[in-house]
Structure formats: C-alpha cells, structure tokens
Amino acid sequence: MFVRFALFAALAVPAFAAAPRPVAPAPVVLTPGANWSGLSPEGRTIAxxxxxxxxxxxxxxxxEIDALRLxxxxxxxxxxxxxxxxxxxxxKDEALQAERRKRSNDKLIELLRALPEADRATLLKTLAAPARPAR
Structure with missing residues (x-):
C-alpha cells in the first residue's frame, strides 16, 4: 500500500524545468488602504x-523570494x-524576508514621525487591531 502511494505521489509531482531568473517587476507604489481610513485629512495627505x-x-x-520558492x-x-x-x-529566504520587513518597518517609522500625534495613535491602533471576519 505504501509503495503504491509513494509511486503515485512521485508521479503526481511535476518535473520542474530550470526557470530563467525572473525580471524584477516595476517598483510597487503603495496606495491609501483601509488602515488610513481613520486618519484626518491632513494625516491621509501626509501618508x-x-x-x-x-x-x-x-x-x-x-x-528573488519567488525564485527561491521555486x-x-x-x-x-x-x-x-x-x-x-x-x-x-x-x-537566503530568511535574509530576504528580513530585508523586506525592515524596509516596510522603516517606511512605517517614517510615516509615524511625519504624522500628528492623534493620527499616530489612530494608525497604530488600527494596525494592532485583529482582523474581523466579514459578516
């Protein structure tokens, strides 16, 4: 039984061809999202x-992360x-994920430094709140 399963599993896994290095897509432009809805108009402008x-x-x-996954x-x-x-x-994946997280955190810190105090608190409370399931 186990041998049949192992053979079936081996046949089910597609053979991966050597993929060429993917070309980096254009830089991502972050746009206002749901986390910005509680900010004042001034805060949204700053963000x-x-x-x-x-x-x-x-x-x-x-x-690079996608290529590593492949x-x-x-x-x-x-x-x-x-x-x-x-x-x-x-x-390698750990290092790339850490760099991605650091860049994201740096941008958040830059935003927090630029926002007025009331908007800082609103943004951080929104980010810290657990996601609610859709009703």
Missing part, C-alpha cells in the same frame, strides 16, 4: 506623500532531498 515614492528594491525582493519546490521534489542545499535556500 500619501510618504508612500508616493516607490521602493526600488520591493520588486527585486519579490522576484528552487525550494524543485529541491523538495528531488529524491533524495539535499538537506544542505535546503538549509542554504531557507537561510
């Missing part, structure tokens, strides 16, 4: 100005699994 300039590295980070899928599909190579991919 729009802070997020108006696209992050040139955002597109590159996304492309490599990880290829590695996992191989038999036997190269644990050392998987470890290397996971560490």
């Amino acid at each position: 729009a100005q802070v997020y108006a300039e696209p992050d040139p590295r955002a597109g590159q980070l996304k492309s 490599e990880r899928l290829q590695l996992i599909a191989a038999v036997p699994i190269d644990v050392d190579a998987l470890e290397m991919l996971l560490k």
Whole structure:
C-alpha cells in the first residue's frame, strides 16, 4: 500500500524545468488602504506623500523570494532531498524576508514621525487591531 502511494505521489509531482531568473517587476507604489481610513485629512495627505515614492528594491525582493520558492519546490521534489542545499535556500529566504520587513518597518517609522500625534495613535491602533471576519 505504501509503495503504491509513494509511486503515485512521485508521479503526481511535476518535473520542474530550470526557470530563467525572473525580471524584477516595476517598483510597487503603495496606495491609501483601509488602515488610513481613520486618519484626518491632513494625516491621509501626509501618508500619501510618504508612500508616493516607490521602493526600488520591493520588486527585486519579490522576484528573488519567488525564485527561491521555486528552487525550494524543485529541491523538495528531488529524491533524495539535499538537506544542505535546503538549509542554504531557507537561510537566503530568511535574509530576504528580513530585508523586506525592515524596509516596510522603516517606511512605517517614517510615516509615524511625519504624522500628528492623534493620527499616530489612530494608525497604530488600527494596525494592532485583529482582523474581523466579514459578516
């Protein structure tokens, strides 16, 4: 039974061709979202100005993270699994995710420094609130 399942699972996994390095998409321009709805008109204007300039590295980070995910899928599909190579991919992914988070946090700090105190509190409370399910 197990042998049949293993053979079926091996046949179900598509063979991944070596994918060319993806071209980095255009930088992402962040636009006002639901988290800005509680801000004053002045706060929304400031937020729009802070997020108006696209992050040139955002597109590159996304492309690199997506490429690593594809490599990880290829590695996992191989038999036997190269644990050392998987470890290397996971560490690269960790570094890219950390850079992505740092850039996001830096932009948030820049926004918080520019906002009036009342808008700072509103924005942070909105970000800290757990998401409510749709009714």
